[in-house]
Amino acid sequence: MEPRNPSDAVPAASGPAAVAGLRRAADLGLELAATAMILVAVGVACLQVVMRYVFSAALPWPEEVATWAFTWAVMLGMALATGRGAHIAIDVLPRLLPExxxxxxxxLTASVMATASVVLLVHGMDYVQRAISASPALQMPMKYLFLAVxxxxxFNLFFLFWPDGRRGFLQGAGIVACGVLFYLATRNGAGFLYSEASGPMVLVGVGLVGIMIGVPVAFALMLASFTAFASANPILLVTIAQNMGASLNSFTLLAIPFFxxxxxxxxxxxxxxxxxxxxxxxxxxxxxxxxxxNVVTNTMLAGVSGSSTADxxxxxxxLVPEMARRGYDRPFAAALTAxxxxxxxxxxxxxxxxxxxxLASVSVxxxxxxxxxxxxxxxAVLMFVVWLLSRRRGYGGDMPKASGAARLRALLLAIPALILPVIIVGGVRFGVFTATEAGAIAMxxxxFCGTFLYRKLTGRNLLEAVRDAVMDTVVIxxxxxxxxPFAWVLAFEQVPQKIAAGLAVLVERPWLLxxxxxxxxxxxGLFMEMIAALVILVPILxxxxxxxxYDPVTFGLVIVMNLVIGALTPPxxxxxxxxxxxxxxxxxxxxRAVLPFLLAMICVLLLVAFVPALTQLPLRWLGP
Incomplete structure (x- = not known):
């Protein structure tokens, strides 16, 4: 039905348009700010390499500028990811429930996110007011770094409150109101429900329950840390914001967005x-x-990417659609790719x-x-399993062998990409640059490769690539x-020492341990995302x-191999x-199709765990 008077429709239409426009403006502004800060970090890291090796005059401030920009980019990006529903979460339970x-x-999960945001806002501002130190190089007050939290x-609360296509003002207001109520109830009622001695059990229980019901992993961990200390002295609660800010003030972590x-x-x-x-x-x-x-491509691309999910x-x-077109079972193709x-x-x-x-203070x-x-x-073991299954099922064998000239041409075209892993490993190994600076050089x-060698990089696809990379960085x-702060609470409650004491008998039998x-x-690995598991378990194990x-370098490979295998298992x-x-x-x-690959990967895992020479010999020959 048409409006009686066109002017009557303007207020009704302009209201929702203005609401949506403000949300879009906030989204765009945060994206631009986070992207600019990441690019600043890349630029100053590269500047440091140039100054050190070209002019033999390393600057004192680039690492500090890079980590400050990185910290602000991540905290602003956190809100951006909330607005876009992009945070990493285990959504098994939500997908099983009726509408x-x-x-x-x-x-409920949005309310938990609001609660965690209130914790960061209240106690983050408390810590900012308490911070009195200055940064070493720039002599900037550290409170401006921690203000990012x-x-x-x-901004997180803004996106939880402000209407979008999924909810209106009333529902958003309800989410934020529930978040405030949850915060106040926990802060004032925790002392009646459990004692301070129960902190570790509460920490782990709240964290795991939150993750299992679909709360984004980051917010489940924040809420768990707050709940464990909710009834304690307020000075302990500021450690949540303090530890979050301090953890990002790390030049090593900058390697993640760079790669x-x-x-x-x-x-x-x-x-x-x-x-x-x-x-x-x-x-x-x-x-x-x-x-x-497929396996060979994954192997070569691994030397460029570093991210399993991206690959x-x-x-x-x-490759999966092409494999299906050539007669491969589609689940087999997807399982192999995973x-x-x-x-x-x-x-x-x-x-x-x-x-x-x-996390472990080990050389990258x-x-x-x-x-x-x-x-x-x-x-190699994945390729062996492919060969066995292909022989049994009759896969492949329908493609002609490429000529030597064709292989050489393909190799020449791929050489720029294949050189990158050599640059990274060689540069880090021989001390030309740090792992973080290697990431900036890789960028x-x-x-250079995309613009001048392959000539596929345009302004538009570069912008999209950078935007996607910033979001991938933030959610990780x-x-x-x-x-x-979750790990800090564990250490404060001496959980690692208690676990070590309980496993003391196994320490005497290293193979059994x-x-x-x-x-x-x-x-x-069945239940927890790799990064969250690393941050929680490394300080303990x-x-x-x-x-x-056991050598911490070898154990690093063991723990990472275990957790990436977990990324192939339900739920x-x-x-x-x-x-x-x-x-x-x-x-x-x-x-089901991934099971043969899982068994083969576990065999390799056990070899690495129980034959240290597989990792120690390369270190003796090439190690730093």
Whole structure:
């Protein structure tokens, strides 16, 4: 029905338009700010490398500027991810519930996010007012660094409140109101429900329950830390914001956005198709040739990316439909792609290993060198399983063998991409640059390749690549930041020492301890995302394994291998969900199809865990 008077329709239309416009403006403003800050961090990291090696005059301030920009980018990006519903969460339970129950659970999880945001806002501002120190290089008051935490929380509450396509003002107001009420009830009522001695049980229980019901992992960890200390002295509550800000003030963690951005730019610049072409030329004619090419592509792309999820999505879109067209079972193709994508965390530059290095105070260069043999072993065993299954099912064998000239041409086109892992590992190994600076160099190198060599990089796809990379960075790093106070509470309550005391008998039998830890980690991988598990478990397990005589570098590979294997198992199975969705395969059938690959990967895992020479010999030959 048309309005009687066109002017009558203006107020009704302009109101919703203005509401949506303000939300879009906030979204765009935060995206621009976060992206600009990440690019500033890249620029000053590269500047430091140039000043050190070209002019022999390292500057005192680039690392500080980079980490401050990174901290603000992550905290503003946290709110941006909230507005877009992009935070990492386990959504198994919400997907199983009927529509009405699912809507109630969605309201509850949003209220939990609001509660965590209130905690960061209130106690973050409290810490900002208490902070009196200054930064070493710039002599800037540290309160301006930690101010990023409450500012990000305030924007978080804005996006939870402000209407979008899913909810209106009333529902948004209800979410924020429930968040405030949950905060006040927990702050004032926790002392009546449990004692301070129960803090560790409350911490772990609240965190796990929150994650299981679908609360984004980062916010479940924040709420768990607050709940554990809710009835304590207010000075302990400021440690939540303090630890989150301090965890981001780390130059090592900057390697994460740098490598993610480098991989995104190289994909936009046409590098991935070149690697696929090379893999097809090399192994496409073999039994199961397209499946073998899938593994080879994952292996080569791992040396560029470092992100299993990014590789899984990219290769699934490229190869799963083509494999299905050539007669491969689609769930098999998706399962193989998921298994192959784990190589991104087992071949340098691995984001999992970088995070472990930051948490365990271990050399990134040593980890990169030590993982060379295990990573290639994992690729080889996946190719062996492909060969066995292809022979049994009759896959492949329908592609002609490429000529030498065609192979050489494909190799020449792919050489720029293949050089990058050599630059990264060699540069870190010989001390030319740190792992973080290597990520910045990789970003600049990716821009050069995409613009001048492959000529596929345009302003539009570069912008999209950078935007996607910033969002990928935020949803990963905010979990690390949120897990920092979680780990601090564990340490404050002496949980690692208590676990070590309980496992003292196993320390005397190192092989039994290693077996028990592997079983434990495989179980953890069923339910917890890798980054969250690393941040929570590394402070607990590394001292215990060192006490038992294990090298922390070898154990770093063991824990990362366990957790990436967990990304292939239900109920979380993030890599399976990613490849099944991108490749159009049935998820349940894909979980079944991945079983042979899982068994083979566990065999390699046990070899790495119980044959230290696989990691120690490369360190002796090439290690820092």
């Amino acid at each position: 009405r129950a699912g809507a109630v659970l969605q309201f 409450p500012v990000g929380a305030a 993610i951005m480098a991989a995104a730019v190289m994909n936009a610049g046409g590098i991935t198709p070149r690697l696929v072409d090379l893999a097809m030329m090399m192994v496409g004619h073999l039994r199961g040739g397209l499946a073998q090419a 899984a999505s990219t290769i699934a879109k490229l 298994a192959g994508s784990t190589l991104a965390n087992l071949i340098p530059p691995s984001l999992g290993l970088i995070i472990y290095a930051a 260069g040593a980890l990169f060198v030590a993982t060379l043999v295990p990573g290639l072993m994992m690729a 600049i190198y990716a821009l 790093v905010i979990i690390i930041a949120a897990a920092a 290693m077996l028990a830890v592997n079983v434990f980690l495989l179980i953890v 590394v001292p215990l394994m060192v006490l038992a005589g 979380l199975g993030v890599l399976i969900f990613t490849t099944a969705r991108a490749g159009g395969a049935d998820q349940v059938a894909t979980f």
